[in-house]
Amino acid sequence: MKYVTEYRDAKLVQGVIEEIKRIVTRQWVIMEICGGQTHAIVRHGIDQLLPKEIELVHGPGCPVCVTPLELIDKALAIASRSDVIFTSYGDMLRVPGSGRDLFSVRASGGDVRVVYSPLDAVKIAQQNPDKQVVFFAIGFETTAPPNVMSVMQAKQLGVKNYSVLVSHVCVPPAMHAILGSPSNRVQGFLLAGHVCAVMGYWEYPPLAKKYGVPMAVTGFEPLDIAQGILTVTRALEEGRIEVENAYPRTVTFDGNKPAQQMIDKVFMQCDRKWRGIGAIPMSGWCLRPEFAAFNAEKRFDVGEIQTNESPLCIAGKILQGLSKPHDCSAFGTQCTPERPLGATMVSAEGACAAYYKYGRHEIA
Numbered sequence: 323m324k325y326v327t328e329y330r331d332a333k334l335v336q337g338v339i340e341e342i343k344r345i346v347t348r349q350w351v352i353m354e355i356c357g358g359q360t361h362a363i364v365r366h367g368i369d370q371l372l373p374k375e376i377e378l379v380h381g382p383g384c385p386v387c388v389t390p391l392e393l394i395d396k397a398l399a400i401a402s403r404s405d406v407i408f409t410s411y412g413d414m415l416r417v418p419g420s421g422r423d424l425f426s427v428r429a430s431g432g433d434v435r436v437v438y439s440p441l442d443a444v445k446i447a448q449q450n451p452d453k454q455v456v457f458f459a460i461g462f463e464t465t466a467p468p469n470v471m472s473v474m475q476a477k478q479l480g481v482k483n484y485s486v487l488v489s490h491v492c493v494p495p496a497m498h499a500i501l502g503s504p505s506n507r508v509q510g511f512l513l514a515g516h517v518c519a520v521m522g523y524w525e526y527p528p529l530a531k532k533y534g535v536p537m538a539v540t541g542f543e544p545l546d547i548a549q550g551i552l553t554v555t556r557a558l559e560e561g562r563i564e565v566e567n568a569y570p571r572t573v574t575f576d577g578n579k580p581a582q583q584m585i586d587k588v589f590m591q592c593d594r595k596w597r598g599i600g601a602i603p604m605s606g607w608c609l610r611p612e613f614a615a616f617n618a619e620k621r622f623d624v625g626e627i628q629t630n631e632s633p634l635c636i637a638g639k640i641l642q643g644l645s646k647p648h649d650c651s652a653f654g655t656q657c658t659p660e661r662p663l664g665a666t667m668v669s670a671e672g673a674c675a676a677y678y679k680y681g682r683h684e685i686a
């Protein structure tokens with residue numbers, strides 16, 4: 323197969339679904355880690371095509387959703403400064419902090435700009451030497467390479483007015499936290515294909531073995547997702563605890579080694595808070611001491627931050643596969659994409675946004 327349309331062929335997808343129906347004998351709970359996969363599943367109705375024995379639950383792989391509230395509030399404080407041009411991917415602008423978002427900072431006169439790459443932010447810094455330019459460097463392993471590249475480039479070019487506000491998180495520690503929780507329901511995982519394209523999947527076999535949970539590296543088109551579910555279901559039914567690659571056209575076991583080396587040069591592992599979930603030890607990346615000059619948190623003293631999360635929001639439970647968006651009393655009423663109470667209603671990868679966009683207002 324060469325073309326994306328073939329991965330959206332309804333007949334081929336139906337064939338894989340029929341095979342899942344044929345082999346399944348009991349109830350299984352499978353988590354898709356990535357919010358991009360959640361959107362594809364809901365958009366194409368894949369969960370509704372599956373036999374009732376397979377329940378899909380949605381994972382924490384939505385970078386915008388898990389960026390801690392404290393850091394969003396820090397971003398808002400930094401972006402409000404008159405000497406700062408604050409740059410970010412577009413998704414972050416509508417994410418609610420404790421009372422406002424980056425859009426409202428822009429509306430009150432803050433210089434907040436959307437960029438498609440952090441390298442554009444470095445260019446903005448070069449063009450505006452009298453301003454401090456900050457890039458909101460959030461995300462999982464997928465966005466780490468361009469973010470570290472921007473820091474390396476700024477260092478190489480001597481761009482001293484560029485810094486990054488880092489909130490990088492990593493998938494394996496989050497899976498460890500989910501699987502190690504007494505309330506865990508997840509029995510199999512669809513791994514995020516784009517994360518594995520960068521990192522490979524060599525980190526996952528020890529996790530699979532430790533918790534007795536099979537996993538499949540999975541892509542993003544309907545056929546990829548159906549294939550990933552079939553791979554995990556087959557392993558569950560056969561009692562095999564393996565990590566299999568259902569996305570071989572993009573992912574190799576080792577991943578992109580030069581990218582991994584570059585990440586390792588600039589970032590080191592650190593503890594990270596996940597919005598709605600809490601602190602997970604060694605679950606993130608932060609700048610190494612030799613790149614501390616590019617750390618926006620050190621460059622700007624924003625005083626003490628008092629956070630204020632909506633008491634109605636159950637996004638943390640949704641991100642751990644313990645609840646679905648329509649279990650939230652605010653879903654579609656007090657909380658909508660126009661007036662979001664939580665980040666999962668804003669992000670293009672958020673489960674609440676997917677359920678809202680594709681009309682999943684009722685419990686299926």
Ligand code: SF4
Binds near residue numbers: 636
């Ligand atoms: S619907 Fe809104 S308030 Fe409820 S969990 Fe989702 S983001 Fe939070």
